[in-house]
Amino acid sequence: MTRNALLDAAECVLFEDGTQALTLASVAERAGVSKGGLLYHFPTKEALLTGLIERVIAEFDALVARHDDGTPGSYTRAYVEATFEILTDGENAGSRRRWSAITAAATGPELGAPLNAAMTRWHRRDPAEDPDPLAALVVRLAAEGLWEVLSHDPDLLDADGCRALKQRLLSMLDS
Template sequence: MLDQTSETRDTRERILDAAESVVAERGVAALSLEAAAAAAGVSKGGLLHHFRSKEALLTALVERMVAEMRAGYDAVVAAEPEGPGRHTRACIAWALRPSPEQRARDLRLAAALLSAHAHDPALIEPVRREHARIRAAIADDGLPPGHAHAVLAAADGIFLAKVFGLWSPDEALAQAIEAALGRLAEPC
Protein backbone atom coordinates (compact mmCIF):
# COMPACT_ATOMS: atom_id res chain seq x y z
CA MET A 1 0.00 0.00 0.00
CA LEU A 2 1.30 3.44 -0.94
CA ASP A 3 1.63 6.04 1.76
CA GLN A 4 0.12 9.48 1.23
CA THR A 5 3.49 11.01 0.33
CA SER A 6 4.03 8.42 -2.42
CA GLU A 7 0.51 8.93 -3.74
CA THR A 8 1.03 12.71 -3.77
CA ARG A 9 4.36 12.33 -5.60
CA ASP A 10 2.84 9.88 -8.09
CA THR A 11 -0.10 12.21 -8.80
CA ARG A 12 2.23 15.17 -9.17
CA GLU A 13 4.43 13.23 -11.63
CA ARG A 14 1.36 12.04 -13.55
CA ILE A 15 0.20 15.65 -13.92
CA LEU A 16 3.65 16.74 -15.10
CA ASP A 17 3.76 13.85 -17.59
CA ALA A 18 0.31 14.83 -18.82
CA ALA A 19 1.29 18.48 -19.23
CA GLU A 20 4.33 17.41 -21.27
CA SER A 21 2.10 15.22 -23.42
CA VAL A 22 -0.35 18.05 -24.08
CA VAL A 23 2.47 20.32 -25.25
CA ALA A 24 4.24 17.61 -27.27
CA GLU A 25 1.07 16.42 -29.01
CA ARG A 26 -0.94 19.62 -29.40
CA GLY A 27 1.49 22.50 -28.98
CA VAL A 28 2.25 25.17 -26.45
CA ALA A 29 -1.03 27.01 -26.91
CA ALA A 30 -3.01 23.91 -25.93
CA LEU A 31 -1.52 23.73 -22.43
CA SER A 32 -4.01 24.86 -19.83
CA LEU A 33 -4.71 23.66 -16.33
CA GLU A 34 -7.89 22.07 -17.62
CA ALA A 35 -6.07 20.25 -20.42
CA ALA A 36 -3.35 18.99 -18.08
CA ALA A 37 -5.93 17.83 -15.53
CA ALA A 38 -7.95 15.99 -18.18
CA ALA A 39 -4.86 14.33 -19.64
CA ALA A 40 -3.75 13.26 -16.15
CA GLY A 41 -7.17 11.94 -15.24
CA VAL A 42 -7.58 14.26 -12.26
CA SER A 43 -10.05 17.00 -11.51
CA LYS A 44 -9.01 20.60 -11.92
CA GLY A 45 -9.25 20.87 -8.13
CA GLY A 46 -6.91 17.89 -7.82
CA LEU A 47 -4.46 19.58 -10.14
CA LEU A 48 -4.74 22.85 -8.20
CA HIS A 49 -3.86 20.95 -5.02
CA HIS A 50 -0.43 20.30 -6.57
CA PHE A 51 -0.02 23.34 -8.83
CA ARG A 52 -1.83 26.55 -7.92
CA SER A 53 -1.37 28.12 -11.34
CA LYS A 54 -0.17 27.47 -14.87
CA GLU A 55 3.06 29.22 -13.90
CA ALA A 56 3.53 26.80 -10.99
CA LEU A 57 2.95 23.87 -13.35
CA LEU A 58 5.44 25.24 -15.87
CA THR A 59 7.96 25.95 -13.12
CA ALA A 60 7.71 22.35 -11.96
CA LEU A 61 8.15 21.12 -15.55
CA VAL A 62 11.30 23.21 -15.93
CA GLU A 63 12.68 22.09 -12.56
CA ARG A 64 12.13 18.45 -13.51
CA MET A 65 13.74 19.06 -16.88
CA VAL A 66 16.80 20.64 -15.28
CA ALA A 67 17.16 17.73 -12.86
CA GLU A 68 17.03 15.29 -15.79
CA MET A 69 19.41 17.44 -17.82
CA ARG A 70 21.93 17.55 -14.96
CA ALA A 71 21.69 13.83 -14.25
CA GLY A 72 21.98 12.91 -17.92
CA TYR A 73 24.95 15.13 -18.58
CA ASP A 74 26.72 14.08 -15.39
CA ALA A 75 26.24 10.40 -16.30
CA VAL A 76 27.76 10.99 -19.73
CA VAL A 77 30.71 12.83 -18.14
CA ALA A 78 31.25 9.97 -15.69
CA ALA A 79 31.48 7.53 -18.61
CA GLU A 80 34.29 9.53 -20.24
CA PRO A 81 37.93 8.92 -19.30
CA GLU A 82 39.40 11.51 -16.96
CA GLY A 83 41.78 14.13 -18.29
CA PRO A 84 41.72 17.13 -20.59
CA GLY A 85 38.66 17.31 -22.82
CA ARG A 86 36.49 15.06 -20.64
CA HIS A 87 33.53 17.45 -20.43
CA THR A 88 33.87 18.41 -24.07
CA ARG A 89 33.84 14.75 -25.16
CA ALA A 90 30.76 14.31 -22.98
CA CYS A 91 29.03 17.14 -24.87
CA ILE A 92 29.74 15.32 -28.12
CA ALA A 93 28.39 12.02 -26.79
CA TRP A 94 25.38 13.77 -25.27
CA ALA A 95 24.50 15.38 -28.60
CA LEU A 96 25.27 12.53 -30.96
CA ARG A 97 24.82 9.29 -29.01
CA PRO A 98 21.61 9.53 -27.01
CA SER A 99 19.66 6.35 -26.50
CA PRO A 100 16.39 6.07 -28.43
CA GLU A 101 14.55 6.58 -25.14
CA GLN A 102 16.57 9.73 -24.42
CA ARG A 103 15.87 11.11 -27.91
CA ALA A 104 12.13 10.84 -27.33
CA ARG A 105 12.49 12.24 -23.83
CA ASP A 106 14.56 15.17 -25.11
CA LEU A 107 11.81 16.17 -27.51
CA ARG A 108 9.21 16.11 -24.72
CA LEU A 109 11.48 18.11 -22.45
CA ALA A 110 12.11 20.64 -25.18
CA ALA A 111 8.38 21.01 -25.72
CA ALA A 112 7.96 21.75 -22.01
CA LEU A 113 10.81 24.24 -22.16
CA LEU A 114 9.28 26.02 -25.13
CA SER A 115 5.95 26.16 -23.34
CA ALA A 116 7.52 27.69 -20.25
CA HIS A 117 9.45 30.20 -22.34
CA ALA A 118 6.35 31.18 -24.29
CA HIS A 119 4.47 31.76 -21.02
CA ASP A 120 7.28 33.74 -19.35
CA PRO A 121 10.94 33.73 -20.47
CA ALA A 122 12.04 34.13 -16.84
CA LEU A 123 10.74 30.61 -16.11
CA ILE A 124 13.68 29.05 -17.93
CA GLU A 125 16.25 30.67 -15.65
CA PRO A 126 17.07 27.26 -14.06
CA VAL A 127 17.95 25.97 -17.54
CA ARG A 128 20.21 28.96 -18.10
CA ARG A 129 21.98 28.22 -14.80
CA GLU A 130 22.46 24.55 -15.72
CA HIS A 131 23.79 25.49 -19.14
CA ALA A 132 26.17 27.94 -17.43
CA ARG A 133 27.38 25.10 -15.18
CA ILE A 134 28.14 23.00 -18.25
CA ARG A 135 29.85 25.92 -20.00
CA ALA A 136 32.01 26.51 -16.92
CA ALA A 137 33.02 22.85 -16.83
CA ILE A 138 34.05 22.81 -20.48
CA ALA A 139 35.80 26.19 -20.18
CA ASP A 140 38.03 24.57 -17.57
CA ASP A 141 38.56 21.40 -19.61
CA GLY A 142 42.23 21.92 -20.47
CA LEU A 143 41.66 22.61 -24.18
CA PRO A 144 42.83 25.49 -26.38
CA PRO A 145 40.60 28.59 -26.20
CA GLY A 146 37.43 28.26 -28.24
CA HIS A 147 37.61 24.51 -28.85
CA ALA A 148 35.25 23.39 -26.09
CA HIS A 149 32.81 26.23 -26.73
CA ALA A 150 32.70 25.42 -30.45
CA VAL A 151 31.78 21.84 -29.53
CA LEU A 152 29.09 23.06 -27.13
CA ALA A 153 27.68 25.41 -29.79
CA ALA A 154 27.55 22.51 -32.26
CA ALA A 155 25.88 20.25 -29.67
CA ASP A 156 23.30 22.94 -28.91
CA GLY A 157 22.67 23.40 -32.63
CA ILE A 158 22.19 19.68 -33.19
CA PHE A 159 19.74 19.53 -30.30
CA LEU A 160 17.73 22.52 -31.52
CA ALA A 161 17.67 21.19 -35.09
CA LYS A 162 16.12 17.98 -33.75
CA VAL A 163 13.64 19.87 -31.56
CA PHE A 164 12.37 21.99 -34.44
CA GLY A 165 12.40 19.09 -36.88
CA LEU A 166 14.91 20.82 -39.13
CA TRP A 167 17.19 17.81 -39.51
CA SER A 168 18.80 14.98 -37.61
CA PRO A 169 22.06 13.40 -38.73
CA ASP A 170 21.90 9.82 -39.92
CA GLU A 171 24.39 7.38 -38.44
CA ALA A 172 27.15 8.03 -41.00
CA LEU A 173 26.86 11.79 -40.67
CA ALA A 174 26.70 11.57 -36.86
CA GLN A 175 29.95 9.58 -36.90
CA ALA A 176 31.61 12.14 -39.19
CA ILE A 177 30.45 15.02 -37.00
CA GLU A 178 31.62 13.17 -33.90
CA ALA A 179 35.06 12.65 -35.44
CA ALA A 180 35.35 16.32 -36.45
CA LEU A 181 34.24 17.57 -33.04
CA GLY A 182 36.43 14.95 -31.35
CA ARG A 183 39.48 16.60 -32.90
CA LEU A 184 38.51 19.81 -31.12
CA ALA A 185 38.25 17.89 -27.85
CA GLU A 186 41.87 16.75 -27.99
CA PRO A 187 44.46 18.72 -26.03
CA CYS A 188 47.13 20.24 -28.24
Template sequence: MHKETPAVRDGILTAAATALIRDGVEAFTISRVAAEAGLSVGGLRYHFASKQALLEGLIDHAVGGFDQALERAGDTPGARTRAYIAAALPGEGSGRIAAALVATVAVDTSMLAILRRHFERWQSMIEDDGIDPTTSTMIRLTMDGWWLAAFADLAQPDAATAAELKSRLTRLIDEATDA
Protein backbone atom coordinates in the same frame (compact mmCIF):
# COMPACT_ATOMS: atom_id res chain seq x y z
CA MET B 1 -5.56 13.35 -0.07
CA HIS B 2 -2.84 12.79 -2.63
CA LYS B 3 0.52 11.27 -1.96
CA GLU B 4 3.51 13.36 -2.88
CA THR B 5 5.72 10.90 -4.69
CA PRO B 6 8.25 11.36 -7.46
CA ALA B 7 6.17 9.02 -9.64
CA VAL B 8 3.08 11.22 -9.32
CA ARG B 9 5.09 14.39 -10.03
CA ASP B 10 6.77 12.72 -13.02
CA GLY B 11 3.35 11.63 -14.30
CA ILE B 12 2.06 15.18 -14.04
CA LEU B 13 5.10 16.55 -15.84
CA THR B 14 4.77 13.94 -18.59
CA ALA B 15 1.10 14.85 -18.93
CA ALA B 16 2.00 18.55 -19.06
CA ALA B 17 4.56 17.96 -21.83
CA THR B 18 2.08 15.79 -23.75
CA ALA B 19 -0.72 18.37 -23.48
CA LEU B 20 1.60 21.22 -24.38
CA ILE B 21 3.02 19.51 -27.45
CA ARG B 22 -0.27 18.00 -28.62
CA ASP B 23 -2.67 20.88 -27.91
CA GLY B 24 -0.38 23.88 -28.26
CA VAL B 25 0.49 26.86 -26.14
CA GLU B 26 -2.93 28.53 -26.33
CA ALA B 27 -4.72 25.50 -24.89
CA PHE B 28 -2.28 24.86 -22.02
CA THR B 29 -4.24 25.05 -18.78
CA ILE B 30 -4.05 23.47 -15.34
CA SER B 31 -7.39 21.74 -15.94
CA ARG B 32 -6.21 20.26 -19.26
CA VAL B 33 -3.02 18.95 -17.65
CA ALA B 34 -5.00 17.54 -14.71
CA ALA B 35 -7.31 15.70 -17.11
CA GLU B 36 -4.31 14.37 -19.09
CA ALA B 37 -2.73 13.15 -15.83
CA GLY B 38 -5.98 11.57 -14.61
CA LEU B 39 -6.17 13.89 -11.60
CA SER B 40 -8.55 16.50 -10.31
CA VAL B 41 -7.42 20.12 -10.52
CA GLY B 42 -7.03 20.04 -6.73
CA GLY B 43 -4.89 16.90 -6.98
CA LEU B 44 -2.62 18.58 -9.50
CA ARG B 45 -2.42 21.75 -7.43
CA TYR B 46 -1.31 19.66 -4.45
CA HIS B 47 1.91 19.04 -6.39
CA PHE B 48 2.09 22.28 -8.41
CA ALA B 49 0.30 25.21 -6.81
CA SER B 50 0.20 27.32 -9.97
CA LYS B 51 0.70 27.22 -13.70
CA GLN B 52 4.03 29.01 -13.11
CA ALA B 53 5.15 26.26 -10.71
CA LEU B 54 4.10 23.62 -13.23
CA LEU B 55 6.07 25.31 -16.03
CA GLU B 56 9.14 25.64 -13.78
CA GLY B 57 8.80 21.96 -12.88
CA LEU B 58 8.55 21.08 -16.56
CA ILE B 59 11.80 22.90 -17.33
CA ASP B 60 13.59 21.33 -14.35
CA HIS B 61 12.33 17.89 -15.39
CA ALA B 62 13.37 18.39 -19.00
CA VAL B 63 16.92 19.49 -18.17
CA GLY B 64 17.41 16.86 -15.49
CA GLY B 65 19.04 14.45 -17.92
CA PHE B 66 21.69 16.99 -18.82
CA ASP B 67 22.35 17.70 -15.16
CA GLN B 68 22.71 14.03 -14.31
CA ALA B 69 24.98 13.34 -17.29
CA LEU B 70 27.32 16.21 -16.45
CA GLU B 71 27.39 15.40 -12.73
CA ARG B 72 28.20 11.72 -13.40
CA ALA B 73 30.91 12.56 -15.93
CA GLY B 74 33.69 12.87 -13.39
CA ASP B 75 36.79 15.04 -13.38
CA THR B 76 38.83 13.48 -16.17
CA PRO B 77 39.77 16.22 -18.66
CA GLY B 78 37.10 16.43 -21.35
CA ALA B 79 34.65 14.15 -19.50
CA ARG B 80 31.91 16.76 -19.07
CA THR B 81 32.21 17.86 -22.70
CA ARG B 82 31.89 14.22 -23.81
CA ALA B 83 28.87 13.86 -21.53
CA TYR B 84 27.31 16.98 -23.07
CA ILE B 85 27.66 15.45 -26.53
CA ALA B 86 25.97 12.25 -25.40
CA ALA B 87 23.18 14.07 -23.56
CA ALA B 88 22.47 16.46 -26.43
CA LEU B 89 22.57 13.93 -29.26
CA PRO B 90 19.21 13.62 -30.96
CA GLY B 91 17.70 10.33 -30.01
CA GLU B 92 15.09 8.64 -27.92
CA GLY B 93 12.96 11.30 -26.26
CA SER B 94 15.28 14.24 -26.95
CA GLY B 95 12.93 15.75 -29.52
CA ARG B 96 10.10 15.59 -27.00
CA ILE B 97 12.27 17.28 -24.36
CA ALA B 98 13.26 20.02 -26.82
CA ALA B 99 9.64 20.55 -27.80
CA ALA B 100 8.58 20.79 -24.16
CA LEU B 101 11.32 23.34 -23.42
CA VAL B 102 10.51 25.52 -26.41
CA ALA B 103 6.78 25.30 -25.74
CA THR B 104 7.26 26.12 -22.05
CA VAL B 105 9.12 29.30 -22.96
CA ALA B 106 6.37 30.13 -25.46
CA VAL B 107 3.72 29.82 -22.72
CA ASP B 108 5.62 32.06 -20.32
CA THR B 109 8.66 33.97 -21.54
CA SER B 110 9.84 34.43 -17.94
CA MET B 111 10.76 30.72 -18.15
CA LEU B 112 13.55 31.71 -20.53
CA ALA B 113 15.44 33.17 -17.56
CA ILE B 114 15.32 29.77 -15.84
CA LEU B 115 16.52 28.04 -18.98
CA ARG B 116 19.33 30.59 -19.36
CA ARG B 117 20.55 29.81 -15.83
CA HIS B 118 20.76 26.12 -16.72
CA PHE B 119 22.74 26.84 -19.88
CA GLU B 120 25.06 29.23 -18.02
CA ARG B 121 25.73 26.54 -15.41
CA TRP B 122 26.41 23.93 -18.10
CA GLN B 123 28.70 26.34 -19.92
CA SER B 124 30.67 26.93 -16.71
CA MET B 125 30.95 23.20 -16.16
CA ILE B 126 32.38 22.49 -19.59
CA GLU B 127 34.65 25.56 -19.54
CA ASP B 128 36.16 24.08 -16.37
CA ASP B 129 36.55 20.65 -17.96
CA GLY B 130 40.33 20.50 -18.07
CA ILE B 131 40.54 21.26 -21.79
CA ASP B 132 40.75 24.45 -23.82
CA PRO B 133 37.52 26.37 -23.02
CA THR B 134 37.21 27.52 -26.64
CA THR B 135 37.12 23.89 -27.79
CA SER B 136 34.55 22.87 -25.17
CA THR B 137 32.41 25.94 -25.99
CA MET B 138 32.56 25.23 -29.72
CA ILE B 139 31.41 21.68 -29.04
CA ARG B 140 28.59 22.85 -26.76
CA LEU B 141 27.35 25.33 -29.35
CA THR B 142 27.54 22.65 -32.06
CA MET B 143 25.49 20.28 -29.93
CA ASP B 144 22.95 22.99 -29.08
CA GLY B 145 22.47 23.64 -32.79
CA TRP B 146 22.19 19.94 -33.55
CA TRP B 147 19.62 19.56 -30.78
CA LEU B 148 17.58 22.47 -32.17
CA ALA B 149 17.79 21.04 -35.70
CA ALA B 150 16.41 17.76 -34.38
CA PHE B 151 13.58 19.56 -32.57
CA ALA B 152 12.53 21.64 -35.57
CA ASP B 153 13.41 18.94 -38.15
CA LEU B 154 15.81 21.33 -39.86
CA ALA B 155 17.80 19.21 -42.32
CA GLN B 156 19.13 16.76 -39.77
CA PRO B 157 22.17 14.73 -40.76
CA ASP B 158 21.69 11.16 -41.90
CA ALA B 159 22.97 8.35 -39.66
CA ALA B 160 26.40 8.12 -41.35
CA THR B 161 26.98 11.87 -41.19
CA ALA B 162 25.78 11.97 -37.57
CA ALA B 163 28.26 9.25 -36.65
CA GLU B 164 31.09 11.13 -38.39
CA LEU B 165 30.13 14.39 -36.65
CA LYS B 166 30.20 12.68 -33.26
CA SER B 167 33.55 11.10 -34.12
CA ARG B 168 35.08 14.44 -35.13
CA LEU B 169 33.78 16.20 -32.02
CA THR B 170 35.22 13.41 -29.88
CA ARG B 171 38.58 13.74 -31.68
CA LEU B 172 38.58 17.47 -30.87
CA ILE B 173 38.28 16.57 -27.20
CA ASP B 174 41.03 13.94 -27.53
CA GLU B 175 43.31 16.50 -29.19
CA ALA B 176 42.55 19.05 -26.49
CA THR B 177 43.42 16.55 -23.72
CA ASP B 178 46.70 15.60 -25.45
CA ALA B 179 47.79 19.23 -25.80
Protein backbone atom coordinates in the same frame (compact mmCIF):
# COMPACT_ATOMS: atom_id res chain seq x y z
CA MET C 1 -0.64 9.80 -10.28
CA THR C 2 2.97 10.80 -10.05
CA ARG C 3 4.42 14.25 -10.55
CA ASN C 4 6.40 12.99 -13.57
CA ALA C 5 3.28 11.58 -15.22
CA LEU C 6 1.63 14.98 -14.88
CA LEU C 7 4.69 16.66 -16.39
CA ASP C 8 4.60 14.11 -19.23
CA ALA C 9 0.96 15.02 -19.87
CA ALA C 10 1.84 18.74 -19.89
CA GLU C 11 4.62 18.09 -22.41
CA CYS C 12 2.20 16.26 -24.67
CA VAL C 13 -0.32 19.10 -24.52
CA LEU C 14 2.40 21.66 -25.29
CA PHE C 15 3.96 19.62 -28.06
CA GLU C 16 0.77 18.50 -29.76
CA ASP C 17 -1.57 21.44 -29.18
CA GLY C 18 0.63 24.48 -28.46
CA THR C 19 0.99 26.94 -25.62
CA GLN C 20 -2.55 28.28 -25.93
CA ALA C 21 -3.94 24.83 -25.18
CA LEU C 22 -1.87 24.36 -22.02
CA THR C 23 -4.30 24.76 -19.15
CA LEU C 24 -4.52 22.93 -15.88
CA ALA C 25 -7.77 21.38 -17.07
CA SER C 26 -6.20 20.14 -20.33
CA VAL C 27 -3.25 18.62 -18.48
CA ALA C 28 -5.52 16.93 -15.93
CA GLU C 29 -7.65 15.53 -18.75
CA ARG C 30 -4.59 14.29 -20.67
CA ALA C 31 -3.23 12.67 -17.51
CA GLY C 32 -6.59 11.11 -16.66
CA VAL C 33 -6.84 12.72 -13.23
CA SER C 34 -9.15 15.22 -11.64
CA LYS C 35 -8.12 18.84 -11.65
CA GLY C 36 -7.80 18.52 -7.87
CA GLY C 37 -5.31 15.69 -8.34
CA LEU C 38 -3.23 17.94 -10.56
CA LEU C 39 -3.53 20.89 -8.17
CA TYR C 40 -2.13 18.73 -5.35
CA HIS C 41 1.20 18.61 -7.23
CA PHE C 42 0.98 21.88 -9.19
CA PRO C 43 -1.25 24.52 -7.59
CA THR C 44 -0.81 26.94 -10.51
CA LYS C 45 0.03 26.88 -14.20
CA GLU C 46 3.30 28.65 -13.35
CA ALA C 47 4.17 25.87 -10.92
CA LEU C 48 3.53 23.34 -13.69
CA LEU C 49 5.72 25.26 -16.13
CA THR C 50 8.44 25.60 -13.50
CA GLY C 51 8.26 21.84 -12.99
CA LEU C 52 8.80 21.24 -16.72
CA ILE C 53 11.84 23.49 -16.74
CA GLU C 54 13.35 22.12 -13.53
CA ARG C 55 12.95 18.53 -14.72
CA VAL C 56 14.72 19.04 -18.05
CA ILE C 57 17.63 20.82 -16.32
CA ALA C 58 17.95 18.15 -13.62
CA GLU C 59 17.78 15.28 -16.11
CA PHE C 60 20.43 16.80 -18.36
CA ASP C 61 22.68 17.60 -15.38
CA ALA C 62 22.36 13.99 -14.19
CA LEU C 63 23.28 12.61 -17.62
CA VAL C 64 26.30 14.89 -17.89
CA ALA C 65 27.40 13.91 -14.38
CA ARG C 66 27.07 10.22 -15.27
CA HIS C 67 29.45 10.65 -18.23
CA ASP C 68 31.89 13.13 -16.60
CA ASP C 69 34.89 11.40 -15.03
CA GLY C 70 36.49 14.64 -13.84
CA THR C 71 39.55 14.51 -16.08
CA PRO C 72 40.54 17.56 -18.14
CA GLY C 73 38.10 17.96 -21.03
CA SER C 74 35.73 15.31 -19.73
CA TYR C 75 32.89 17.77 -19.07
CA THR C 76 32.56 18.68 -22.74
CA ARG C 77 32.83 15.03 -23.78
CA ALA C 78 30.12 14.26 -21.22
CA TYR C 79 28.00 17.11 -22.59
CA VAL C 80 28.21 15.61 -26.08
CA GLU C 81 27.49 12.08 -24.81
CA ALA C 82 24.46 13.31 -22.84
CA THR C 83 23.15 15.32 -25.77
CA PHE C 84 23.34 12.40 -28.18
CA GLU C 85 21.94 9.99 -25.61
CA ILE C 86 18.84 12.13 -25.34
CA LEU C 87 18.54 12.96 -29.02
CA THR C 88 18.89 9.36 -30.13
CA ASP C 89 16.49 7.78 -27.67
CA GLY C 90 14.03 5.59 -29.50
CA GLU C 91 10.97 7.80 -29.00
CA ASN C 92 12.74 11.19 -29.15
CA ALA C 93 10.98 12.01 -25.87
CA GLY C 94 14.07 13.81 -24.62
CA SER C 95 14.02 16.22 -27.51
CA ARG C 96 10.30 16.83 -26.99
CA ARG C 97 10.97 17.38 -23.29
CA ARG C 98 13.63 20.00 -24.00
CA TRP C 99 11.42 21.74 -26.56
CA SER C 100 8.56 21.83 -24.05
CA ALA C 101 10.76 23.31 -21.34
CA ILE C 102 12.07 26.01 -23.68
CA THR C 103 8.52 26.80 -24.78
CA ALA C 104 7.44 27.00 -21.13
CA ALA C 105 10.37 29.28 -20.29
CA ALA C 106 9.42 31.61 -23.12
CA THR C 107 6.10 32.45 -21.45
CA GLY C 108 7.76 34.90 -19.07
CA PRO C 109 11.15 36.18 -17.91
CA GLU C 110 10.77 34.72 -14.42
CA LEU C 111 10.16 31.26 -15.89
CA GLY C 112 13.12 31.61 -18.24
CA ALA C 113 15.56 32.47 -15.46
CA PRO C 114 16.35 28.86 -14.38
CA LEU C 115 16.96 27.77 -17.96
CA ASN C 116 19.11 30.84 -18.60
CA ALA C 117 21.13 30.06 -15.48
CA ALA C 118 21.59 26.46 -16.60
CA MET C 119 22.74 27.56 -20.06
CA THR C 120 25.25 29.91 -18.45
CA ARG C 121 26.52 27.10 -16.23
CA TRP C 122 26.69 24.64 -19.11
CA HIS C 123 28.54 26.95 -21.51
CA ARG C 124 30.61 29.36 -19.40
CA ARG C 125 33.06 26.81 -18.14
CA ASP C 126 36.42 27.58 -16.57
CA PRO C 127 38.85 27.55 -19.52
CA ALA C 128 41.35 25.61 -17.42
CA GLU C 129 38.98 22.63 -17.45
CA ASP C 130 39.61 21.97 -21.14
CA PRO C 131 42.90 21.39 -22.97
CA ASP C 132 41.49 23.54 -25.81
CA PRO C 133 38.81 25.85 -24.37
CA LEU C 134 37.79 27.27 -27.74
CA ALA C 135 37.30 23.83 -29.29
CA ALA C 136 35.29 22.80 -26.22
CA LEU C 137 33.03 25.83 -26.60
CA VAL C 138 32.56 25.20 -30.32
CA VAL C 139 31.64 21.56 -29.64
CA ARG C 140 29.17 22.45 -26.87
CA LEU C 141 27.56 25.15 -29.01
CA ALA C 142 27.32 22.74 -31.96
CA ALA C 143 25.61 20.20 -29.70
CA GLU C 144 23.29 22.95 -28.45
CA GLY C 145 22.42 23.91 -32.03
CA LEU C 146 21.67 20.29 -32.83
CA TRP C 147 18.88 20.36 -30.22
CA GLU C 148 17.28 23.28 -32.03
CA VAL C 149 17.59 21.88 -35.54
CA LEU C 150 16.32 18.41 -34.60
CA SER C 151 13.31 19.92 -32.84
CA HIS C 152 12.26 21.29 -36.24
CA ASP C 153 13.59 18.49 -38.46
CA PRO C 154 13.79 15.29 -36.39
CA ASP C 155 14.60 13.15 -39.45
CA LEU C 156 17.66 15.18 -40.47
CA LEU C 157 20.08 12.48 -39.30
CA ASP C 158 19.64 8.74 -39.31
CA ALA C 159 21.39 6.57 -36.71
CA ASP C 160 24.60 6.39 -38.75
CA GLY C 161 24.58 10.15 -39.26
CA CYS C 162 24.15 10.72 -35.53
CA ARG C 163 27.02 8.39 -34.70
CA ALA C 164 29.26 10.06 -37.28
CA LEU C 165 28.42 13.56 -36.06
CA LYS C 166 28.98 12.60 -32.44
CA GLN C 167 32.37 11.05 -33.28
CA ARG C 168 33.36 14.12 -35.27
CA LEU C 169 32.47 16.44 -32.40
CA LEU C 170 34.36 14.29 -29.92
CA SER C 171 37.38 14.12 -32.23
CA MET C 172 37.50 17.92 -32.27
CA LEU C 173 38.26 17.76 -28.55
CA ASP C 174 41.28 15.54 -29.14
CA SER C 175 43.09 18.00 -31.41
